Amino acid sequence: IQMTQSPSLLSASVGDRVTLSCKAGQNINNYLAWYQQKLGEAPKLLIYNANSLQTGIPSRFSGSGSGTDYTLTISSLQPEDVATYFCQQYNSWTTFGAGTKLELK
Amino acid sequence: EVQLVESGGGLVQPGRSLKLSCAASGFTFSDYYMAWVRQAPTKGLEWVASISYDGGSTYYRDSVKGRFTISRDNAKSSLYLQMDSLRSEDTATYYCTTDKAHFDYWGQGVMVTVSS
Numbered sequence: 001i002q003m004t005q006s007p008s009l010l011s012a013s014v015g016d017r018v019t020l021s022c023k024a025g026q027n028i029n030n031y032l033a034w035y036q037q038k039l040g041e042a043p044k045l046l047i048y049n050a051n052s053l054q055t056g057i058p059s060r061f062s063g064s065g066s067g068t069d070y071t072l073t074i075s076s077l078q079p080e081d082v083a084t085y086f087c088q089q090y091n092s093w094t095t096f097g098a099g100t101k102l103e104l105k
Numbered sequence: 106e107v108q109l110v111e112s113g114g115g116l117v118q119p120g121r122s123l124k125l126s127c128a129a130s131g132f133t134f135s136d137y138y139m140a141w142v143r144q145a146p147t148k149g150l151e152w153v154a155s156i157s158y159d160g161g162s163t164y165y166r167d168s169v170k171g172r173f174t175i176s177r178d179n180a181k182s183s184l185y186l187q188m189d190s191l192r193s194e195d196t197a198t199y200y201c202t203t204d205k206a207h208f209d210y211w212g213q214g215v216m217v218t219v220s221s
Contacts, residue, residue: 033207035150042200042211043150054209086150090206096150 001025001089005097011105018074020100022087027067031091034063034072037099038083046085047072079104107131109201109212116218117191127184127201127212134182135159140204141175141186143197144214151197154186155204168194191219 002025012018022032030050035043045054047063050070060075074081082104087097113125125141140155154175155164163175174187184201196219202208 031206035208042214043208044211045207045209048205048207088150088207094152094206096152098149 001028001092001095003087003089003095003097005085005087005100007100008098009101009103011103012077013105014077014079016077018077018081018102020072020085020102022065022070022072022097024068024070024089028089028091030066031089032063032065032070033088033090035086035088036081036083037086043086107203107210109203109210111199111201111212111215114199114215114217116220118221119192119219121191122187122189123191123217124188125186125199125215125217129182129184129201132203134177135179138204139177139184140202140208141184142200142202142208142211144200145194145197153199156184188217191217193219195219
């Protein structure tokens, strides 16, 4: 299943509400995860099953969506949120999106 | 604290073999499916292989089927990836992960470079 993330690059200011998009090539029944990868580090799981927050992840991160369209929202951007964000579907085997790079404006 | 520590990476010529290891601690290893996920330089993430709790079932992406073998030793809390007939397109950082379909915990990764 093809996963398309948009935008590929996003510039935002500290305190902004940020929305990242992930679109699946077919219905993935909410089997969708989001990961954060900071430069030089391993990915970290943020959200699973489309909207479940992984233990230890700040509540400013949230996930939503259904069917083919999913969103990761950061309610108030912090400097430490600069990273690349990947979505992953696990409805049929598993595939990742190409990522959205989030930078500070 | 969950820890996954990979080892065994390096530079290898095309067609040769390499075996990666992952030492797990901080959780009951035998309670988890495990997986390898890789990331080519400046590229995205790609699932490689997964293994069931007792090693009885294994799963591979098509491009590595017949060349890579995932295995585990629950007594040693260790995961392995035997990589044979390596190709330049296998060049990547390889991550050991817990596998609940989504990947909860990740190691720091180990670099594999396939080049002559």
